[in-house]
Amino acid sequence: MRKQNRFGGRFVIGLVFLFLYLPIFLLIVFSFNAGDSSAVWQGFSLKWYASLFENRLVMESLATTLLVSLLATAIATVAGTFAAIGIYSLTKKWRDPILVVNDVPMMNADIVTGVSLCLFFVAFFNGWHGFAEWFNSVQHAITLPEQLHLGLVTLILAHVCFNIPYVILNVAPKLRQMDKNLVDAAQDLGCTWMQAFFKVILPEIKPGIVSGALIAFTMSVDDFVISYFTAGSSTQTLAMAIYGMTKKRVTPVVNAVSTLMFLAVLVVLVINNIREMRQEKMAEKRASFEPVKPNPFIESIREKLATPQGRVFRRVTAAVLCVAFVATVGLLTAFTTSVPVVNVCSWGEYIDESLIDQFEEEYGVRVNYQTAESNEAMYSLLKSGGADYDVIVPSDYMISQLIEEGMLEELDYGQIPNYSQIDDRFKDLPCDPENRYTVPYTWGTVGIIYNAAVVDEEIDSWSVLFDDTYAGQVLLINNSRDAIGVALKYLGYSMNTTDPDEINEAFELIADANARGVYQGKVMDEIFQTMEGGNAAIAFYYAGDYLSMVENQADGVDLRFVIPKEGSNWFVDAMCVLKDAPHYENAMKWINFIASKECNLANMDYIWYASPNAEALEEYPAYYEELYGEELDEETYEIMAAPEDVLERCEMYVCLPQEARTLYNDLWIKLGI
Amino acid sequence: MSKELIRLSNCVMSYDDEIVLDHIDLSIQDKEFLTLLGPSGCGKTTTLRIIGGFLTPTSGDVLFDGHRINDVPPHKRMVNTVFQRYALFPHLNVFENVAFGLRMGQTVVEQEGGSEIRRKVKIPEAEIHQRVMEMLEIVNLRGFEKRPVTALSGGQQQRVAIARALVNRPKVLLLDEPLGALDMRLRKDMQQELKRIQQEMEITFIYVTHDQEEALAMSDTVVVMDGGRIQQVGSPEDIYNEPRNAFVADFIGESNIIDGVMRADCVVEIFNRRFQCLDKGFEKDEPVDVVIRPEDVDIVSEAEGQLKGTVTSVTFKGVHYDTIVDFYGFKWLIQTTDFCPEGSRIGIKIDPDGFHVMKKSQYSGMFGDYSSYSEEYDEINDPTLLDEEEEDAADEE
Missing domain, CATH: 3.40.190.10 (Periplasmic binding protein-like II)
Known part of the structure; x- marks a missing residue:
């Protein structure tokens, strides 16, 4: 009877672990799949890993993630350590409630933290706007930027904010274990408080600080929700990039990058656990007054380090590590914020990505390419003030709404010679009857x-x-x-x-x-x-x-x-520039570049949407034949570019008046599902 | 020996409404071994921490060599401390622990334009090495310098703590229950060793303990404290032989404390009988506390006795028997080498110098009856109880 029970228990444990780890195992297996299916094994291959390193979106967001995680971890570790020491110098009456308060942000839903931080930042930006306007108007020596946007800085601040409790949580037990008299002893022997901190407190709580930093780092790398709300429009972490990539379908590239992320976090956690186990053993021995047998190898190193040469060596090592950290952060910063830039917001899989590289090479302007889910989603993002896009690609009806609300900037068509190639059918659109705001992108x-x-x-x-x-x-x-x-x-x-x-x-x-x-x-x-x-x-x-x-x-x-x-419905999506776009000149370059015949052909081939460029539309069947060595199916071409008789049956959206929009919204909410 | 080094003048320490030190006045001489003795919560550790600079008194002055040092931080005082449970730095080995203070540099006082300028000067490595090794020699720890402190026994850690403090050549060494965590034998050895070190180095020791034997064995001066007040200051002999009140009499050694009345100079009445004593200067018929030490009582036959009683319990203590005798409902402790079986009737004789007469105080009637003898004994000897309370007091900072 007993035996059976035990077997049953093991069986359940087995099932639980299978349930926990099978999905991850599958993900890892399929990241090595030679085919692009997520269900059928087609042989072993490393090609998805190779393509990872060529994927600019992944590499850029990886750099952002590392930069944000490293900086946020460093700041949070310092701040959290001092906070923990501060908490421990309080009386019990205050200390315990504060430690409980410290736990709340960790238990709090990420989405609440994310939304509240986003709100906070936007509120601050509004306040700042008023202050900067006033400040700039009363004096001219210093010009403060009037428009602040969510971006790298807010992202790092948010990460610091949610990392600090983890550091405190890890440092606090070490402080509790520490003999309170140690600090007194150090001061008694001639240290100021700061010297006592570096010479005595720091070595004692170092294990807690290191594990706090490691956990903070993994939390930063892992985080999606809070980043999503605080990164703004021009910054993207790896987790956000993966999310964006999965919107249409989970490609094996996603499997590969997820596998790498999983392994990276796993390694950090394993290191941390091994460290903690070793320290527990040491602490047990210390508590039982059992002499700790010195490890001869470690002792010999320790002895060498204690000599004057050893001390020099230690200082040099510390200096090298510091320089390495600063250099890494510097390089990552340079990589993620190299100027000049243009911020583009479009739809998922709506561009041939090689065009971005081509543009960057040709013009030396970096492209921040983001995607939104729908016209409505983008509209609410713009309205919330959380975006600093230059170029957006809304649909016709949204364009008229944006124009109506004064959110678009007029284009300088002098800088967009390629506009002349746009088919007349896509000029004088109902949404932009005077051709002042738009250059059509697809239809x-x-x-x-x-x-x-x-x-x-x-x-x-x-x-x-x-x-x-x-x-x-x-x-x-x-x-x-x-x-x-x-x-x-x-x-x-x-x-x-x-x-x-x-x-x-x-x-x-x-x-x-x-x-x-x-x-x-x-x-x-x-x-x-x-x-x-x-x-x-x-x-x-x-x-x-x-x-x-x-x-x-x-x-x-x-x-x-x-x-x-x-x-x-038939529609036109067109490139527009937002009012107060931070990079107007670059936006013009981008729009002109994309409007060219070559880009339209490449895009049409890649995304299967019809081009508004008259020559590109006409030449596409020939382009296809040249590229693939076979004729383009007439039916396919007609689905892409609907012939006149079909278009006559179709209607283009116009911007609805406010009452109708409200009615649409209310009804849609009522529908639920 | 006669020069005053430290003076606490009218020192008060209070947290919120709780008064921990109640107007303390204390003078500490150069090169003396002074012990602050008292039960937990009596304020002895607080007094020590005020001298060490870890606490600033709520009111009153701390004078060092005649200068007021209330606001001088610990690292600028010429005082070093041996902490309860040593507070060694676990990440450093024995040598580095001892060298810690020296590595922080030496304070040099220079006269410049009439004003004193103090600055820290680095001590050369060779000198540090020499001084540390000398110190380790003194505390018998030569050959241990490379050991991690976590690999030492309690007694060895204790020695490191002492060496770490003394290597800085302080004018005063503060010791906070330094032997509390050691076992009995080691404690006795260390008591002698501390006394030896104090005499060798010729510096002032201020020693905190709740163990009266330790206090009597080591000190030049004992300060008995209770309830945040100093109860008596004196040499060990004074304190033992002439306790000022019932608390001191009870806390130092064993005593029978009996209500009495002074009928005249050198005549005291207890249990309605008059006895010859050596005490004078009381009012006629003044009520007093009379202390009779257990070893000052001679047991005689019932017929010869000045007082007659019944033996209620006998405990063999090695050298003597602890005999509890019931006299008219009041239980006495008598220490005697004569064995008297339980239940036997006996008489006692007390010489005139066996009586110590004290004025009535707030402690009158609280001590001296041995009907609850064993419990009281336990309480005094339970160090864990004391530690916890001390820590709570320290927490309040």
Whole structure:
């Protein structure tokens, strides 16, 4: 009976550990996969690791992560150590409550810490803005920057802030163990307090400081949530970069970088645990007055170090380490903040990344390339004041909204000669009728994507989104404008209607279908992985993205695209520059560069979205043939660049008045899921 | 020996509402061995820490060689301390522990334009080495200099602590219960050794202990403290033979303390009987406390006795028997080499010099009855109890 129980216990422990470690194990295994599948093993290869080192996004964010972690750890270690000493010089009455207060930030949800820090910084920036304006107006000797933004500095401050409690937590027990008389003894023997600190306290609590620093460092490297809220728009840590990379699909590159991160943290933790175990042993021996047998090797080193030459050696080593630290931090700083720059915010997988390198080489301007999830998400980020982008790539309706709110800067078309190559169809757009703010980036349509392996019929109507035929297999786009828009179209109304009854009717259609369980979920970029894997049958999304899904679709999945007979939305995404953009000149260079025929061809090939550059659009089939040695499928080309008759069925969004926008928002929140 | 080195004048120490030192006046002579003796919480450690500079008195003055040093920090005082449980630096070996103070440099006083200028001067390595080795010689630790201090026994650590303090050639050495953590035998050895070192080096020792035997054995002067006040200052003999009040009488050695009345000079009445004594100068019929040391009592046959009682317990102590005798409901401790069986009736005789008459004080009636003999003994000999309380007091800083 007993034996069986024990077996049962072991079995449960085994299961628990399997559950804990199997996912990580799989991740590590698949980081060595020769193919790009996350499910099928196709042989051993190190190519993903190799491509890691060529991936500029990864390398840059790695540099940022190291810089932030090193600096934050250093600052937090010093601050935390002194704080712990301060706490220990208080009376018991105060000390214990303060130590409890110290625990709270560690237990606190990261998201709360992150949001509150973000709020704090933005509030401070607002206050600073007022002060700097006043200060600059009363004197002219010193000009203070009036606009501050979230960035590297706030990121480091945030990391320092959440690291300090960990340092205190590790240093405090060492202080408790320390004989209180040691400091008195040192002062008695002629030390000032500071000398006593360096000569006696520091060596005694050093183990606690080191493990505090190690833990702070791993916490910094690991952190995603707090960084996400405090890094602003132009800075990105490794964790944030990985998150950005997984938005569309988990590529083996992500596996590789995650594996490396896991191993790095593991190594630090193992080192820390070994150290702690050794010290516990020493402490036990000390407590039992058992003579500690000196390790002859360590003793011989210690003796050598105690000689005058040894002391010189120690000082030299310490100096070298300090210089190395400063140099590392300096180099990383130079790497992450080398000027000049241009901050670009676009959508996920919406550029051929080699173009960024090309631009940087040609113009010597570094590009901070960030991505946002949707027009709405970007809009709220801009509104919160947390962004310092120069160039953004919003869609048409968002452009008119931004213009209306005075958030865009007029472009200097004199610096953008390539604008002349833009097809006339994409000039004089309703959102920018006088061509003052925009240079079109791509254009395309929205249509139904379905898996023909599951769906037998030819689909030609939005009705499949609302009836029960494919209940539980339909993905709804998580974007009120698009979702309600197609419902309006299906009902025969304009997508731009401002009639609340029509909008409500369209919404009821969705809400009703939702109540009946038609929708599997509300998605944005997750749609790629779901559709490619055949995990949903029907969705509607952008034509260009459909083509990239087809490229990656799993075996047995047969994706098709259709623009329903009721008509649909067609859109233009255009490059704009934000008001008060910190790098206006560089932004002009970037826009002109991207508007060129060569860039448009490269982008069109890479992201499958149609180019607004007239020559590029026309030449693309030839470009494709030259590149791949085969003819471009006519149908594919028409999906990319919808022909005139299809576009006639489609409508372009215009900016809705405020009441309608509020109604959209309220309805969308009501929908839930 | 007669020159005054340290003076505490009207020193008060209080935390919040609690008064730890209550107007202390104390004069400490150069080169003397002075012991602060008292139970836990009596203020002896606080007094020591005020002299060491770790505490500043709430009011009153601390004078060193005639200069006020209230605000001089510890590292600028010509005083060194041996701490409770040694406070050796665990990360340094024996040599480096002892050399610690020397490496901090030596204070040199220079006269410049009429004002004194003090500055720290580095001591050459060769001199440090020589002085440390000399000191290790004195404390019998030659050959241990490379050992980590964590690898030493308690007694050896104690010696390192003493060497570490003395190597700086302080004018005064403060010792805070230095032998508390040692076992009985080692303690006796170290007592002698400390006395020897003090005489050899000719410096002032201020020694804190709760152990009266230790105090009597080593000191030139004993200061008995209780409740933040000095109860008596004197040589060990004075303190033992002429205790000023019931507390001192009880704390120093064993005593039977009996309510009595002075009927005339040299005549004291206890248990309604008059006895010859040597004490004079009291009012007629003044109520007094009478101390009779257990060894000053002779046991005689019941018929010959000045007082008659019943033996209630006998404990063999080696040299003598601790005999508890009930006289009219009051239990006496008598130390005698004569064995009297439990339950036997006996008489006692006391010579006139066996009576010590004291004025009544706040301590009257609190001590002297041996009906609870064993408990009291335990309390005095329980060092752990004392340590904890001392630490709490230190925490209050």
